[in-house]
Amino acid sequence: MEVVTRIEDLRRIIPAAKREGRTVGLVPTMGALHAGHLSLIDCAKENGDFIVVSIFVNPTQFGPNEDFERYPRPLEADVEKCREAGVDLIFAPIVDVMYPDGYGTYVDVEGVTDMLEGASRPGHFRGVATVVLKLFAAVEPTRAYFGMKDYQQLKVIEKMVRDLNVKLEIVPVPILRESDGLAMSSRNVYLKPEERQAALALYRALNAAKEAVGSGEKDTKAIQRVASDIIKAEPLAKIDYVAVVDPETLAPIDHIEDKILVALAVRIGSVRLIDNMLVGGNN
Numbered sequence: 001m002e003v004v005t006r007i008e009d010l011r012r013i014i015p016a017a018k019r020e021g022r023t024v025g026l027v028p029t030m031g032a033l034h035a036g037h038l039s040l041i042d043c044a045k046e047n048g049d050f051i052v053v054s055i056f057v058n059p060t061q062f063g064p065n066e067d068f069e070r071y072p073r074p075l076e077a078d079v080e081k082c083r084e085a086g087v088d089l090i091f092a093p094i095v096d097v098m099y100p101d102g103y104g105t106y107v108d109v110e111g112v113t114d115m116l117e118g119a120s121r122p123g124h125f126r127g128v129a130t131v132v133l134k135l136f137a138a139v140e141p142t143r144a145y146f147g148m149k150d151y152q153q154l155k156v157i158e159k160m161v162r163d164l165n166v167k168l169e170i171v172p173v174p175i176l177r178e179s180d181g182l183a184m185s186s187r188n189v190y191l192k193p194e195e196r197q198a199a200l201a202l203y204r205a206l207n208a209a210k211e212a213v214g215s216g217e218k219d220t221k222a223i224q225r226v227a228s229d230i231i232k233a234e235p236l237a238k239i240d241y242v243a244v245v246d247p248e249t250l251a252p253i254d255h256i257e258d259k260i261l262v263a264l265a266v267r268i269g270s271v272r273l274i275d276n277m278l279v280g281g282n283n
């Protein structure tokens with residue numbers, strides 16, 4: 001496994017793998033790797049890809065009051081995890097490689113960025129779409145793997161790929177959870193023990209929404225209330241949003257006819273956590 005930091009290295013190594021007949025799978029990450037990231041890598045392995053993991057804490061997707069500076073950057077441990085997982089190549093550029101002096105091109109995906117994370121974090125998806133398109137152009141992967149943990153991000157990338165005719169396949173990967181239900185996240189390390197316990201309210205809320213739908217509730221306001229009441233009952237939790245939306249357009253819906261997405265963002269102390277669950281339809 002090689003660890004490289006420059007675009008030129010990618011241009012040397014990846015075409016060589018393609019010449020040997022390999023498909024190339026890209027797993028974009030911000031590092032601080034956990035089992036959730038490894039499940040993306042495992043999917044790439046199942047597809048037989050030459051696996052490229054990018055590790056880059058992308059400054060353009062963080063707002064001015066967000067955690068860019070304090071975001072964990074345990075590069076050596078990440079490299080070890082990738083080696084053990086059978087990754088072929090790590091791309092870990094410094095900020096200047098991705099955004100050199102004079103950089104000035106950004107990708108704005110319309111519509112699907114208006115709500116949820118897009119509303120709470122202005123400019124976030126502009127940064128995400130920009131860095132992901134740059135990674136696609138640098139790696140030229142056959143497939144790229146994205147976790148459903150960041151469900152809206154997945155939809156934004158799918159739309160960008162469609163709209164800009166980017167030639168690759170986007171592979172969605174289900175959310176990996178701790179045994180008690182907390183969705184794995186690099187930000188979980190910020191949680192103090194009592195906050196870690198309080199964070200379980202997110203999964204409880206999603207399950208309660210699922211149960212309500214299972215027992216025949218069709219009114220999305222009632223489902224939203226069931227979920228938000230559970231978060232409100234947790235003293236350390238503060239709701240950013242609890243939303244019931246269409247899983248494709250992410251637009252709010254009033255009445256359930258098919259599958260819905262229950263998505264939430266909740267602050268536990270100073271830590272902002274997101275989670276979601278697809279409910280109804282065949283789920």
Ligand code: AMP
Nearest residue numbers: 029030031036146147149150175176184
């Ligand atoms: P991040 O490093 O947080 O930017 O995440 C990199 C990729 O891993 C994104 O596609 C995430 O959606 C995915 N990911 C993060 N946590 C999980 C999880 N718990 N389950 C599945 N995928 C995840």
